Every structure is written in C-alpha cells, then in structure tokens.
Amino acid sequence: MKKIITSYGNFLRNTSTLYRSAAEKNNANCKRGCFECCSAGFFDITLLDALHLRAAMRQVPDPLRSRILARAEEQLDVLEKKKAFSRRNPLLRTEKDIDRVSLRSARVSCPALENGGCTIYEHRPHICRIFGPTIRGARRAVHLEGCGYFKKDIPAADFPVLDNYADEEVLLRKMFRKAGRVRLIDLDTIIPAALTMDLSKWLFSTNGARNGHVKK
Numbered sequence: 672m673k674k675i676i677t678s679y680g681n682f683l684r685n686t687s688t689l690y691r692s693a694a695e696k697n698n699a700n701c702k703r704g705c706f707e708c709c710s711a712g713f714f715d716i717t718l719l720d721a722l723h724l725r726a727a728m729r730q731v732p733d734p735l736r737s738r739i740l741a742r743a744e745e746q747l748d749v750l751e752k753k754k755a756f757s758r759r760n761p762l763l764r765t766e767k768d769i770d771r772v773s774l775r776s777a778r779v780s781c782p783a784l785e786n787g788g789c790t791i792y793e794h795r796p797h798i799c800r801i802f803g804p805t806i807r808g809a810r811r812a813v814h815l816e817g818c819g820y821f822k823k824d825i826p827a828a829d830f831p832v833l834d835n836y837a838d839e840e841v842l843l844r845k846m847f848r849k850a851g852r853v854r855l856i857d858l859d860t861i862i863p864a865a866l867t868m869d870l871s872k873w874l875f876s877t878n879g880a881r882n883g884h885v886k887k
C-alpha cells in the first residue's frame with residue numbers, strides 16, 4: 672500500500688503542474704486570498720486521497736499538526752451530534768451520504784485552513800488542486816463545474832480532466848486490488864476523518880468495503 676500511496680503523491684504533483692499551466696495559459700487563476708471553497712463545508716474525497724493525506728500528516732510539524740487534528744476532532748464531534756457522520760462508519764458510499772454531511776457542515780471551514788491559507792498545501796487532496804474555473808470539452812460540455820467566480824473557463828484540451836480522472840482510477844483500482852477486491856467501488860470520506868482516523872482498516876475489512884457503490 673505504501674507504494675500505491677507514493678504513486679498517488681506523484682499523480683497529485685503531476686496534476687498540479689498540468690493544472691497550473693492550463694490555468695495560467697487561460698488567465699483563469701484563483702483570486703489571491705480567496706478561500707471560499709475551503710470554508711463552505713465538507714466535500715467528499717476518495718479513500719486513497721484520505722490514506723495519502725493521513726500518511727503525509729507525519730511530515731507536518733507540531734504544533735501545527737496538533738492544531739489541525741484538534742479542529743478536525745471537534746468538527747467530527749459536532750457532525751456526530753448532528754447525525755451527519757459517524758466515526759463508527761466513516762465511509763461515504765452514496766450521494767445521499769455525501770449530501771447529508773455537506774449540507775450539515777455548510778458554514779464550516781476545513782480544519783487545515785488557517786488565516787485564509789491552506790496549511791497542508793503540498794499534501795492537499797485531488798479536488799483541492801483542480802477546483803476553480805469550469806473545465807469544458809467540445810461544444811462547451813461541462814467536464815468539471817467550477818465555483819462560479821471565474822469569467823474564463825479552462826478548455827479540456829489544456830487540462831484533460833477526464834483523462835486525469837482515468838489516471839486516478841487506475842490507482843484506485845490498484846488500491847482495491849491490494850485489499851483483495853476485484854471491483855472498484857465508491858468509498859469516500861471527508862477531510863477531518865482522513866486526518867484523524869486510520870481508514871485503511873476500513874478498506875481491508877469486509878464490512879468497510881461491502882456496501883459501496885460499484886463502478887462500472
């Protein structure tokens with residue numbers, strides 16, 4: 672699993688390089704100081720993103736690490752009280768699971784956000800690296816819906832986001848195969864859980880992977 676997590680880290684770095692150059696080419700960079708997408712509630716990240724983030728947290732120095740983890744634990748406590756999330760069952764398997772947690776955390780900031788900046792920028796999840804302007808393919812088809820603040824789109828010819836998802840899927844399949852599963856299923860989580868919990872045991876346990884949504 673360590674090798675897969677390392678490959679995923681390389682995939683994330685390549686994604687950022689390609690995305691940055693596409694954003695610059697199309698003059699579609701995020702506005703300096705904007706952190707709205709980091710402070711509008713929790714979104715889903717893949718289990719592989721979660722394992723990568725958890726491993727990367729070892730490189731984050733104390734006391735920053737302690738502050739991030741303390742905020743994440745507090746946020747999970749609140750979400751559990753609101754019955755939006757459960758540490759006993761931390762994987763999001765359906766759109767309904769994802770909607771429940773994002774709706775009930777709508778005004779909550781990411782635990783890694785401090786003074787308007789991402790404190791784990793080098794390790795941030797996949798979606799954090801590619802979210803911003805809308806990415807459009809042929810005939811203006813939306814390949815990734817953006818945040819709405821951009822006047823300009825990024826053409827998929829400059830950042831082929833569907834190919835990028837396909838590359839991500841190769842690694843997800845490897846992760847599931849490593850866990851003894853033949854099929855790729857949707858098993859997502861949220862950043863506070865990724866930071867504070869060892870989710871690998873859920874991947875390897877029968878219950879953890881059982882009821883996920885099977886991808887074709």
Ligand code: SF4
Nearest residue numbers: 709781783784789799
């Ligand atoms: S990990 Fe960083 S970029 Fe992603 S939501 Fe949190 S603060 Fe924002």
